[in-house]
Amino acid sequence: MIDLFSVSKVYKSGGPPAISCVNLHVEQGEFIFLVGPSGAGKTTLIKLISREELPTSGRILFLNNDTAAYKPPELLRHRRLMGMVFQDFRLLKSKTIYENVALALEVTGRPPQEIKAKVPAVLARVGLAGKEEAFPSELSGGEQQRAGIARAIVRDPLLILADEPTGNVDPETARGLMELFEEINRGGTTVIIATHAWDLVERMKKRVIALDKGRIIKDERQGSFNHAH
Amino acid sequence: MLINYLKYCYRQAVISLSRNRWLALVSASMIAVSLAILGGFLLAAVNANQAMQNIQSNLEIVVFLEEGAEISTLERKIEQLEGIVHCTFVDKHTGLQEFGRSLGDEALLAELAGEHNPLPDIFRVRAREGELVPLLAGQIEQFPGVEAVDYGRELVQTITGISRWLYWISVCISALLAVGAIFLVGTTIRLSVVIRQEEIGIMKYLGASDWFIRLPFLLEGLTIGWTGTLAAVVALGLAYYQFAALLLEKSPLFFLQPVTSPGMLAAIFGGLLLLGTAMGGLGSVFSIRRFLRV
Secondary structure, three states, X not given: OEEEEEEEEOOOOOOOOOEXXXXXXXXXXXXXXXXXXXXXXXXXXXXXXXXXXXXXXXXXXXXXXXXXHOOHHHHHHHHHOEEEEOOOOOOOOOOOHHHHHHHHHHOOOOOHHHHHHHXXXXXXXXXXXXXXXXXXXXXXXXXXXXXXXXXXXXXXOOEEEEEOOOOOOOHHHHHHHHHHHHHHHHOOOEEEEEOOOHHHHHHHOOEEEEEEOOEEEEEEEOOOOOXXX | OHHXXXXXXXXXXXXXXXXXHHHHHHHHHHHHHXXXXXXXXXXXXXXXXXXXHHHHHOOEEEEEEOOOOXXXXXXXXXXXXXXXXXXXXXXXXXXXXXXXXXXXXXXXXXXXXXXHOOOOOEEEEXXXXXXXXXXXXXXXXXXXXXXXXXXXXXXXXXXXXXXXXHHHHHHHXXXXXXXXXXXXXXXXXXXXXXXXXXXXXXXXXXOOOHHHHHHHHHHHHHHHHHHHHHHHHHHHHHHHHHHXXXXXXXXXXXXXXXXXXXXXXXXXXXXXXXXXXXXXXXXHHHHHXXXXXX
């Protein structure tokens, strides 16, 4: 599904590389943790895969397409095939939880009937049934992140990219969120999570890619991955 | 899909306009003022032009003849010119009588009669259109036997000059006001963009196309422009209706008749509406281009 060939990323000319000569192969249905200290390159790797950033050298293939060669419609298609989850949730404060999730469908021009049917269903799936009319400020951190996950999965994406999704919640809530990601992955969606939460990573027995100073220092498969797609 | 998208754009534009309603109101007012001034000047120019046409079409070319000029040859040559309606010969005796009647001085008339008559023979020439008068006068002046021609050149030149000044003043003032209005609409849209920057960023992550992000802002600018211009057109229309009714009823001079042609007025008011709406759109296009870079 995703292939990185000798990918490097340098933000500042002459500065240290954020990612250095990374080779990686991700199969559809995998659940991957990206771990490593701050500045190891986890977020850069997420941004390269989501095509928010372009590599300075090397090639990234997504479904066998070179992401650097995308034309605008292909970039749109790329973004529509994935769901993003952020540490700070990035929910719109002025919109209700329903409206926040519905936005993901509205930007692709889905009909109102489909939106009305899908949004409550996905909110129920992430455990937010009955919170449709609440504003983000009225929810706990864990609930806000569940809303963020609902927005990411409402379009049934092939891939979920999550950057420190448990960074702003307590350990118990974090466990609940990870279980939710696991449940999403069981449906066949590939999940890549950048995290500092070692205890959760060790408990979940998934593929772990450890990064340090922009290089992959460990790539270990601790459990089986899902081939449902 | 397109209808859903347009509904979304409309909803976003309405939300944004209600959030920034005061700034939107100022922008719309600015467009209204600038378009009302432009429209006022346009109407004044059109009316001045019509007054000039009225004057010119009533103008007579008076052709003063030299002593011993070939009257019949000259008359034939004048009548053969393109655009002449009629040409009347007035000999010096008839001319003197007319002159005396206009003065009401019988004694002077008696004194100047006969060999002492200082007046020349003349032709009174009428043109089909007022605009042809200066050209025909110039042609007739070249004919042998013609001493001079007169057609109220100074009056025509004065009115033409006034019309021209009116036009340029209106163009300058309107251009300045239009730039100001576009700038204000741009500021309103920029504020909307800044307020919605986070939303725009998230929409990009969600795979929204550039036009999906841009169109609500464009719609917002067009709405501001259209609302402002509509207010200007309604106010100007009412004011002009009053003015035209007054002038039709109590015009002090024959040539001061208002333009009432529905085609002409529709072109002016419709043009203003299009221009104002376009100004609103232009302001938003500039803002989005500069601030979104999507």
